[in-house]
Amino acid sequence: MPSIGPVAVKDTIPFSRPDLGAEEERAVLRCLRSGWLTTGPEVGALERRFAEHVGARHAVAVSSCTAAMHLALEGLGVGPGDRVITSVLTFTATAEAIRLCGAEPLLVDVAPETLDLDVAEVERHLSADPRIRAILPVHYAGQACRMDRLLELADRYDVRIVEDAAHAFPARFQGHAVGSLGDATAFSLYANKPLTTGEGGLLTTNNEALAQWARRARLHGIEQTPDQAARQGRWRYEVTCAGYKYNLPDTAAALAHPQLRRAEQARSRREAIATYYRERLADLPLTLPAIRGSAADHAWHLFPVQLKLERLLLSRDGVIDVLAERGVGTSVHFTPLHWHRYWRQRLELHASGFPVAEAAGQRLLSLPIYPGLSDDEVERVADTVAALLRAHRL
């Protein structure tokens, strides 16, 4: 039999592995047998259940978190000539979504401990630049940003908040679910995310007009709900705005239902892994991720540590290579945006503007954290990291 999918090196613990099983297989089979593959009842049901889960009035399913951020910004009126504040320590998609609606990203450094938007810097820019129309905070690693302070600033300076919650499901800020806080929130359903459909995204909002616009704009500007599409077929429709092809197929949405039911259980397993890592790695030359508030509010999508390079004989990249040789997959979140040529040149960025991200970019290393990791595997990750850092300590 030819092999399908990536070849796993024996005994390697991958950085990420989707948590899918028999329930997901049944759900996708049910969809395939229904004869309806594209956006239809599975998408409609996912939208209703997800909105309920995060306590938002509306959820709109789309093809990616990038698409969700783009639609949210454009639907809230952000366009050419506007500026949108976001974090310099994020995936390029966050800044890309701002460019997609013709606005310019205004990249801001992060707070030293939590590595999310530095709120004092946000305020400094808001008070100086009237072109700023929105803030796009990133709930880094699955921990909610200081939403109380950001919401207060948004109110004071009359700007919108669209949250990048690619990592933050399920997460809470002071008891309120992420997805119910700002003007709009964008979630990712990409393959390595806590809730996955392979590729996909969800936009949540309490803003009726924005939700209606996003539903039309995600599919060529056509006025039709997923349920109507499946019932009536597609011959009768009206185009009401210039749209995009950002819809999510039912085959993908079907995968999400069982995961949604297990979401809290999966989050709590990730929290238990984080707690174990925190204990086992405490005395090593690294900084553990800082927890704001309660660990139970954190989605724990990532476990990023910062290596104390001044106390190590290896570089961060050297640590990654040796861990890979010893069967532990890791990743980096993130290479700061000012290190990427496109953003550096387009926005005329310089390292001196981002001292925290500049240092973190050299030190960050994310360890495997997902519900499918066995206790033995978690122990092996901690043992391997500890042995390596102890052997190369200065």
Ligand SMILES: Cc1ncc(COP(=O)(O)O)c(C=O)c1O
């Ligand atoms: C912080 C952040 N924002 C946005 C995205 C983009 O998500 P998607 O691939 O669903 O567009 C990612 C993807 O990993 C991410 O890490």
